[in-house]
Ligand code: ADP
């Protein structure tokens with residue numbers, strides 16, 4: 001169906017995916033002066049507004065009177081979305097039960113990118129021309145221009161340290177002339193031959209296998225390597241191979257794993273930093289990356305999960321680093337797991353996908369065991385350093401004194417590490433000063449008015465903060481319930497409180513809190529990571545931010561303040577999450593030098609997860625966890641979908657949840673549980689109920705859900721129904 005072939009006297013109509021939650025594309029007329037093909041990005045009228053859409057290659061709805069159709073108003077001068085990407089959008093929509101237009105919207109994220117960048121003017125030196133009089137300012141300008149390159153006027157003035165009038169003067173005299181230049185000259189491409197690493201034999205074996213996988217179509221490889229085993233160097237070799245083959249590559253990392261250190265390592269290997277894609281980049285940069293990727297001019301992107309939906313012209317490799325990480329799951333709007341969808345994108349286009357982790361997800365491990373993925377094990381650290389020795393501190397018998405959080409054995413270990421001039425990290429996955437604040441006089445607890453969550457005191461900011469909706473209020477002097485002055489007590493520890501204790505114990509040590517909410521944003525955080533890396537801090541107190549991906553060369557001791565924290569959840573995935581988090585964070589110890597130690601404070605030291613960690617028996621953990629999932633029919637042995645029903649009124653939301661449940665058609669093998677209050681029963685003022693559909697692996701759960709949804713009464717009055725395939729929490 002090539003629209004251009006149709007005779008022009010005949011009115012052409014096409015299907016266009018519009019960015020709204022409707023099940024199918026809409027039909028539009030193509031004005032005679034326009035020509036479009038499938039994948040073209042267009043602007044179309046939709047109700048009272050105009051939206052950006054994509055021409056979709058499905059037959060337009062038959063039998064519509066063309067006179068009633070609206071026309072495409074504009075065709076963007078951007079590369080059309082290719083076949084593979086369009087099939088991927090369809091696939092994701094089908095899998096997540098999201099509207100295809102909503103998935104396409106994730107691709108069209110950068111609206112600025114759709115129009116070409118305005119050219120800017122620059123100046124160059126006219127060969128042979130000299131100024132009438134050589135002043136020092138003029139000489140500085142001309143010295144800078146010796147190589148014949150074009151400069152923007154402001155850039156030149158700033159670099160030469162002269163005012164704009166100096167440059168204008170040189171222009172008037174004909175020594176400089178104005179030229180058009182592109183606003184963003186392309187950065188140099190990464191060079192696969194820039195600095196090939198000296199790999200260990202174990203690394204080489206895996207790297208060769210990855211390179212060979214390019215010849216085999218859509219192979220999925222899982223690099224299962226202990227912390228510090230050099231997985232990054234190994235998958236960089238796959239990236240190098242993609243570049244050599246003239247294909248693009250994308251490396252997906254959890255957003256907070258996108259550190260200065262990572263970008264530097266890329267640059268050391270390939271000679272230039274990679275293009276970045278994440279929530280913090282400016283709209284302008286975003287537009288450049290989008291266009292550069294779509295035109296095939298940017299060979300490698302490193303990005304957060306949304307980079308998976310970039311319109312690569314010629315994608316040939318996806319790497320998912322820390323593939324187990326929950327940051328790859330997006331829960332709002334289109335709910336998808338970027339790791340799983342990466343595998344799909346690779347499969348549809350038949351290119352290799354590489355997953356890497358020191359603690360693979362149970363899903364990926366099972367996929368490797370059954371032969372769907374190829375698993376490569378790196379059992380030792382690349383530097384030859386030994387893995388840290390882990391020990392438990394039984395808080396029931398060896399716990400701290402009242403009102404303190406660090407056990408004597410922990411304090412002693414920190415003291416020793418500090419004396420040896422090494423770094424210690426104290427890990428506690430709790431931001432702020434204390435997780436709960438109450439009034440000593442009347443017992444009043446501070447709760448968020450919009451969420452079922454306590455307000456967390458952030459003493460450095462002087463605020464009480466909801467970690468779910470971001471609501472903040474000042475810490476009051478008097479209890480709002482009983483009016484007693486200065487009666488508020490902090491219950492339990494957060495990182496700020498641990499830092500306070502550490503500062504009291506080790507006044508001569510340099511302490512630093514690393515937490516995602518410290519003021520100053522990502523820039524400050526990057527600086528502080530660098531300080532730790534360079535040895536500018538002795539004792540670091542951090543949230544899960546520090547658990548991932550960093551190499552801190554001087555770090556020897558990792559102390560986990562509360563190893564039970566994640567295990568308390570009723571969620572069957574709690575064991576896996578806790579195992580992963582604790583293995584990752586203790587894996588920060590002794591990465592370069594060996595001699596690392598991990599100490600875990602726990603009130604339940606007999607818990608199988610903690611035992612598996614301390615005895616360094618990863619296999620025991622995986623085998624037990626896989627068996628549990630198998631007998632309970634939980635993923636990956638069964639399929640799950642959560643239906644979250646929410647509304648501003650509790651009774652109404654619950655009533656709607658019951659109506660949705662009543663509409664569920666009976667189906668052999670599918671069980672629907674609920675409705676129950678969701679784990680977070682109130683979020684941002686919306687009451688949430690949850691239904692859970694469980695199906696055996698071989699059942700088409702999406703097909704069932706689609707049928708079910710067609711029987712559900714429409715959601716009205718602020719009610720909402722959201723489907724979450726493969727929810728994080730079972
Ligand atoms: P992982 O991602 O598996 O945790 P990294 O790739 O971060 O491990 O490597 C850990 C450390 O080992 C890094 O400092 C890295 O520079 C170093 N390293 C990796 N490969 C080698 C090698 N072949 N020889 C020496 N050092 C290496």
Ligand code: ZN
Nearest residue numbers: 448451466469
């Ligand atoms: Zn809240």
